[in-house]
Amino acid sequence: MTESRSDFESAPDAFPVKLDQFEGPLDLLLHLIKKNELNIHDIPIALITAQYLEAIALLQELNLDVAGDFLVMAATLIHIKSKMLLPRPETAAGVAGEEEDPRDALVRRLLEHQKFKAAAGLLHEREELRSAQWQRPDEAVAHIAGDEYEPELEVDLFSLLTAFQTVVDRAKMRPKMVLPPEQIPVEVRMEQLLERLSETDALGFEDLFADVDDRSGLIVTFLALLEMIRLKLVRVFQTGSFGPIRVYKRPRPTDAPHPIGDPG
Numbered sequence: 001m002t003e004s005r006s007d008f009e010s011a012p013d014a015f016p017v018k019l020d021q022f023e024g025p026l027d028l029l030l031h032l033i034k035k036n037e038l039n040i041h042d043i044p045i046a047l048i049t050a051q052y053l054e055a056i057a058l059l060q061e062l063n064l065d066v067a068g069d070f071l072v073m074a075a076t077l078i079h080i081k082s083k084m085l086l087p088r089p090e091t092a093a094g095v096a097g098e099e100e101d102p103r104d105a106l107v108r109r110l111l112e113h114q115k116f117k118a119a120a121g122l123l124h125e126r127e128e129l130r131s132a133q134w135q136r137p138d139e140a141v142a143h144i145a146g147d148e149y150e151p152e153l154e155v156d157l158f159s160l161l162t163a164f165q166t167v168v169d170r171a172k173m174r175p176k177m178v179l180p181p182e183q184i185p186v187e188v189r190m191e192q193l194l195e196r197l198s199e200t201d202a203l204g205f206e207d208l209f210a211d212v213d214d215r216s217g218l219i220v221t222f223l224a225l226l227e228m229i230r231l232k233l234v235r236v237f238q239t240g241s242f243g244p245i246r247v248y249k250r251p252r253p254t255d256a257p258h259p260i261g262d263p264g
Helices: 025-035 045-061 068-085 104-131 137-145 157-173 186-198 205-209 215-230
Strands: 234-238 245-249
Touching (some): 025 068, 025 104, 025 157, 186 245, 205 215
């Protein structure tokens, strides 16, 4: 996240968040392919396009910085989808021609990106092992109990967005309550969440939203979580692909970024 203005304002619409470390549209596509358990060589382009556009809409509603390459990829997916709807050219014998599948170029880009991502992940894993600065509490407990420990992985933005969309969808099912509108500042919400995290080892992702019902409160809570991640106040882990997400409070390192608007 990077600051886009000198004066910090607490309203969500004045809290633009840029998440350079979460990379770009190819990562979102790989996330959707993995989420839907799809064959990367045979992508159902209509399904992926619809889900990609939904994710972009959610990013924009959260006022997260959606770089131009996300929108270019959206246009590319729509173009591929339109080409898939056109009939394939046929030879004089009436046999379908050998024209390249409209998805092939995208598949090649995804496979290449996947290789680089795997290599970067391996280097990061080795760095974490060397530094040994973070040991998950469950790992120590499992070791004492003699149980097999399944390591948790740090969560990326798109996994958080998937979990947040689930929270939003469930909130729609709750009975409507007419209450005076109340806008909680992002920094106040951060203090509330940190206080709750101080009382326990960890909180489940959905537990963060247990005390809010309106959509504005859900968005402020999600933005507060992203800011706490940026400030290195918490770490967020997930057991397995699309498993439960848990949030842990951590001691703030000396090299942590400053809050937005903090002159220090």
